[in-house]
Amino acid sequence: MLKTCHYLEKHQGFEITIIPANSAGIVDVDDIEKAITNKTALVTVMMVNNEIGSIQPIKEIGSLCHKHNVHFHCDAVQAVGKIPFDLNNLQVDSLSISAHKIYGPKGVGCLYLREGINIPPLIHGGSQEKGMRSGTENVAGIVGFGIAAKLAQEKMHYNFTRIEIIRVSLSNNWGAVQLAIPR
Numbered sequence: 001m002l003k004t005c006h007y008l009e010k011h012q013g014f015e016i017t018i019i020p021a022n023s024a025g026i027v028d029v030d031d032i033e034k035a036i037t038n039k040t041a042l043v044t045v046m047m048v049n050n051e052i053g054s055i056q057p058i059k060e061i062g063s064l065c066h067k068h069n070v071h072f073h074c075d076a077v078q079a080v081g082k083i084p085f086d087l088n089n090l091q092v093d094s095l096s097i098s099a100h101k102i103y104g105p106k107g108v109g110c111l112y113l114r115e116g117i118n119i120p121p122l123i124h125g126g127s128q129e130k131g132m133r134s135g136t137e138n139v140a141g142i143v144g145f146g147i148a149a150k151l152a153q154e155k156m157h158y159n160f161t162r163i164e165i166i167r168v169s170l171s172n173n174w175g176a177v178q179l180a181i182p183r
Contacts, residue, residue, distance in 0.1 A: 005018075010046055015039070017035045017041070019035055019123040025052045025054030026052075026054050027061075033068075036064075036070060040068070041070065042070065042072075043065050043072050044073040044074070045057055045061055045073075045075070047076045047079040048082065050077075051116070055083060058074055058091070063091050065091070065093075072093070072094075073093065073094045074090065074092045075095075076094045076095050077098045077133060078096050080152065081155075082159065083156075092114065093114045094112060094114065095111070096109060096112075098110075099145040099148055101104060103152075104147070104149070105145065105148075107141065119132075166172065179183065
């Protein structure tokens with residue numbers, strides 16, 4: 001996400017504001033509100049940090065963005081299949097996910113757009129994807145993504161519990177608790 005923002009800043013003239021996170025890796029919603037100006041077009045936030053696992057207050061950030069009429073994008077790549085969430089309750093305008101993060105095929109992703117959100121096409125030409133992206137769909141990749149999503153959903157509780165046991169173990173003197181996790 002940061003590299004894309006830096007690209008927009010360097011090559012497209014956008015002004016980027018980066019909100020610092022606290023020691024737990026969480027951004028403060030009040031800090032986001034203070035940074036929003038009448039020029040703010042987009043707020044984008046990773047739902048789950050891929051390095052330390054912190055989970056951002058996405059619903060609250062979404063509500064804030066809607067209050068200020070700012071498009072809110074959520075990068076949920078690290079969240080899908082790992083934590084439960086409901087798109088209807090998140091207050092996001094757009095959300096991106098990637099198949100390979102849930103053991104699906106590489107090169108397949110999904111961009112959710114809330115009803116009423118219109119963005120220009122990425123690739124012009126055909127009428128596929130309601131005119132949003134021309135070209136033949138990768139049917140095998142889409143099916144693989146769907147199967148991976150179904151499996152991730154079915155195994156989410158087990159995986160979440162397993163990771164929580166490991167987290168507690170590591171926080172208790174780096175492995176003082178012995179783990180017996182069924183495979």
